[in-house]
Amino acid sequence: MKVTVFGIGYVGLVQAAVLAEVGHDVMCIDVDETKVENLKKGVIPIYEPGLTPLVMKNYEEGRLQFSTDAQAGVSHGVIQFIAVGTPPDEDGSADLKYVTAVARTIAQHMTAHKVVLDKSTVPVGTAEKVRDAMQAVLNERGVEYPFDVVSNPEFLKEGAAVADCMRPERIVIGTDNDEVVNILRELYEPFNRNHDRMILMDIRSAELTKYAANCMLATKISFMNEIANLAEQLGADIEKVRQGIGSDSRIGYHFIYPGCGYGGSCFPKDVQALIRTSEQIGYTPRLLQAVETVNNEQKKKLPTFVVRHFGEDLKGKTFAVWGLSFKPNTDDMREASSRVLLETLWSKGAKVQAFDPEAMDEAQRIYGHRDDLSLMGTKEAALHNADALIICTEWQNFRAPDFDLLKNTLKHPVIFDGRNLYDPERLNKRGFVYYAIGRGESINLKK
Numbered sequence: 481m482k483v484t485v486f487g488i489g490y491v492g493l494v495q496a497a498v499l500a501e502v503g504h505d506v507m508c509i510d511v512d513e514t515k516v517e518n519l520k521k522g523v524i525p526i527y528e529p530g531l532t533p534l535v536m537k538n539y540e541e542g543r544l545q546f547s548t549d550a551q552a553g554v555s556h557g558v559i560q561f562i563a564v565g566t567p568p569d570e571d572g573s574a575d576l577k578y579v580t581a582v583a584r585t586i587a588q589h590m591t592a593h594k595v596v597l598d599k600s601t602v603p604v605g606t607a608e609k610v611r612d613a614m615q616a617v618l619n620e621r622g623v624e625y626p627f628d629v630v631s632n633p634e635f636l637k638e639g640a641a642v643a644d645c646m647r648p649e650r651i652v653i654g655t656d657n658d659e660v661v662n663i664l665r666e667l668y669e670p671f672n673r674n675h676d677r678m679i680l681m682d683i684r685s686a687e688l689t690k691y692a693a694n695c696m697l698a699t700k701i702s703f704m705n706e707i708a709n710l711a712e713q714l715g716a717d718i719e720k721v722r723q724g725i726g727s728d729s730r731i732g733y734h735f736i737y738p739g740c741g742y743g744g745s746c747f748p749k750d751v752q753a754l755i756r757t758s759e760q761i762g763y764t765p766r767l768l769q770a771v772e773t774v775n776n777e778q779k780k781k782l783p784t785f786v787v788r789h790f791g792e793d794l795k796g797k798t799f800a801v802w803g804l805s806f807k808p809n810t811d812d813m814r815e816a817s818s819r820v821l822l823e824t825l826w827s828k829g830a831k832v833q834a835f836d837p838e839a840m841d842e843a844q845r846i847y848g849h850r851d852d853l854s855l856m857g858t859k860e861a862a863l864h865n866a867d868a869l870i871i872c873t874e875w876q877n878f879r880a881p882d883f884d885l886l887k888n889t890l891k892h893p894v895i896f897d898g899r900n901l902y903d904p905e906r907l908n909k910r911g912f913v914y915y916a917i918g919r920g921e922s923i924n925l926k927k
């Protein structure tokens with residue numbers, strides 16, 4: 481099938497590459513000329529495992545094209561994906577200007593029936609706005625072409641985006657037109673083998689499904705962080721509690737890992753956006769508000785531990801920081817808890833020597849050159865002359881470091897672990913002071 485994807489961001493590029501991989505003829509359109517030219521040379525704007533070879537292979541084999549020519553894009557596919565960003569407005573609600581701009585572009589150039597699929601995470605009611613925006617342009621043009629607007633939210637996870645897209649757990653389709661379902665069944669056929677993953681519903685329910693999913697997951701995390709904070713005060717170990725409750729199949733083991741707060745491009749933005757949507761209809765979303773508050777506080781956890789150990793004034797202190805991305809296997813630092821940590825340490829006069837396996841360029845882009853930030857080539861180099869180690873992201877190769885080297889290199893044998901990577905008792909025996917989430921202090925209390 482011929483498919484057009486507007487917006488070569490995370491969602492758009494992965495979706496396009498995966499559709500091309502199964503044989504569809506995909507044209508990607510973006511307004512960013514540099515991005516388009518780079519993609520043609522095989523330069524992929526994001527780090528995502530498996531994405532570069534997939535994009536290059538399908539580009540070379542002619543199933544994946546990149547262009548800035550919107551008109552060519554509109555005439556290419558019956559199916560037109562909208563996969564542009566919906567950044568938060570000043571008040572936290574999703575800004576739809578890019579979505580409606582694409583809608584108008586499609587209406588501007590269309591000369592036949594189009595199925596417009598909303599992949600971006602958009603507030604309930606957006607499909608109607610897209611429809612209105614398109615109809616207004618068609619009216620201006622004085623033409624009449626049939627079109628459908630469908631909500632088809634994306635559930636991919638950064639770091640596992642290609643795999644998630646190749647083997648989706650569900651394909652949510654929100655539409656009011658049964659005929660469109662047949663077109664989409666054909667589109668998604670290759671991903672829908674063995675059992676039917678398509679969940680059909682009305683448009684508004686599909687739009688809300690995406691927010692509900694992300695807000696539920698964010699709620700699980702904030703809940704666990706709250707229990708972790710309680711565990712710390714009560715002398716309990718959250719890791720034991722986590723196993724205890726995860727074994728209940730109604731609760732499950734997924735997304736109950738306490739930590740230094742959730743980040744990324746989705747959870748913070750989507751929780752905020754659903755709060756704004758609720759407020760706009762006069763509903764006070766107390767649970768969602770609490771989820772957000774708990775998370776914002778949790779991001780302060782690591783700097784609070786540091787201050788508790790080293791005091792308010794951190795002038796003259798240097799900290800090794802392992803992990804800057806909001807989670808492993810990505811270079812994305814949007815809303816990462818590392819940023820709250822770094823900025824708090826700097827505000828108290830400390831210096832930082834940071835290492836991240838993928839996010840070094842991103843850190844450089846965000847913070848530029850500054851005297852109090854050194855981006856180091858290895859995790860070991862980050863330790864040299866550092867007073868203590870702070871861990872923000874659970875990259876695999878942080879899990880089994882050389883503890884003797886750590887102890888000999890750090891000025892003080894102190895580890896602040898925002899991801900609970902190590903066994904507190906073993907570290908205490910080795911002579912480390914170990915602060916973790918919901919357990920570090922409990923171990924100290926027991927002594």
Ligand code: UDX
Nearest residue numbers: 634635636637638735736737739742743744746806807
């Ligand atoms: C999320 C959703 O999982 C995905 O379905 C949606 O399409 C986009 O948003 P993503 O933002 O890529 O995906 O990351 P995810 O793996 O969900 O992690 C989000 C954040 O939560 C990370 O900062 C992670 O460290 C944190 N987290 C996750 C925890 O603190 N504890 C957990 O148990 C799980």
